[in-house]
Amino acid sequence: MAQVYNWQLGREMEYPYGEGDTTRQFAAVFNINRCIACQTCTMACKSTWTFSPGQELMWWNNVETKPFGGYPHHWDVNLLSKQSELDPGGQTWDSLRSATPTQPYGVFNGKTIFETADGTEARVTGYLPPEDDWKAPNIFEDAATKFPKQGATLPVHDGWFFYLQRICNHCSYPGCLAACPRNAIYKRPEDGIVLVDQERCRGYRKCVEACPYKKAMYRPTTRTSEKCIGCFPRLEGLEPLTEGLPTETRCMTSCVGKIRMQGLVDVGADGQWLHEPNNPLYYLVHEEQVALPMYPQFGTQPNVYYIPPRWVPRDYLHQMFGPGVEQAIDRYTNPSRELLALLQLFRAAQAVIFRFDIEQGPKVNEITVNGRTQEIFNDTAVGFGADGNEIVRISVQEPFFERPGKQNSI
């Protein structure tokens, strides 16, 4: 196997192929704190891409209730258990090392799914879920760990659950791609989107087995595997609404809770994100480090990042999002002036925002959160599209409109 650098793990790791030739990478941030589990995203995706015969059990976008829910059932617990068996006591982080841009969360000491595989029978550790496990995509919806008699308070709720929004991560080192014996899976250099070539696929389901997030799926009517395609025609500017500009996916643009922001980041020859602090995705992930990858220890370097839920026990969140959890929650709870303004741009535009600016406004409030005083400024966040032109501007304070005394006939 080749050695590649995985910045989420803070170290080199084994992968069947080299760094690849991605020059731009599809990425997204999901703010778990704001999701209301309306499933609008799920249905937007379903009604666009997976409404045909053979796709009945396919949900490229799903929103599950943690800790008990999962699609397919127990997908993460199954793989975490397997990794612990194959790497006993090894799945730990050395998070005490000082954070640097190439090691923001410290160093992962354990073996990834590529490193626990024996390399002969399988290139990737995984498992093939039985068909029944795909049949209840929203099982255990709203099921909490317990229902305390007292009301819940922060920082951690006694009884808890949270919604986890999931799509394909268009990983930098995809497990699905590594496992395919037909070389039918490829990563587009221009946006990092991972696709299955339907002509080459023979339906061996090695990708279904190898994807740690279980986002490659088998279609019995065509006997091929399919997966989220990142709505690539929209990214190519074919959505008429945005007049040729790269547009966010269906699941992103339909999000009722305004929890999602999608972007494209520039990637250097070494596979790392270029330093672009005015790119909203770069800012959230690398500057503020408020958004974290899910199960980075699997090693695929996923490109969907999550602002962790504030009320959930930290040991659970550490396992899911790594050692950056405390800092991410702290920064979200007491946001900087820049972060508070940037959070307003979530779901403010359909076109992908490539760059943002903040125009400073007056101080409008002062609040105390967790004993810390926070000043609120009515700044304005401005988003720019692929052509460099302004596509949206929105202020921290919502504009106030007073209804005129004389009502119209409505």
Ligand code: SF4
């Ligand atoms: S999430 Fe799974 S299907 Fe998507 S790119 Fe990563 S390994 Fe492949």
Ligand code: SF4
């Ligand atoms: S549309 Fe948004 S708020 Fe609704 S379930 Fe999906 S991610 Fe959550």
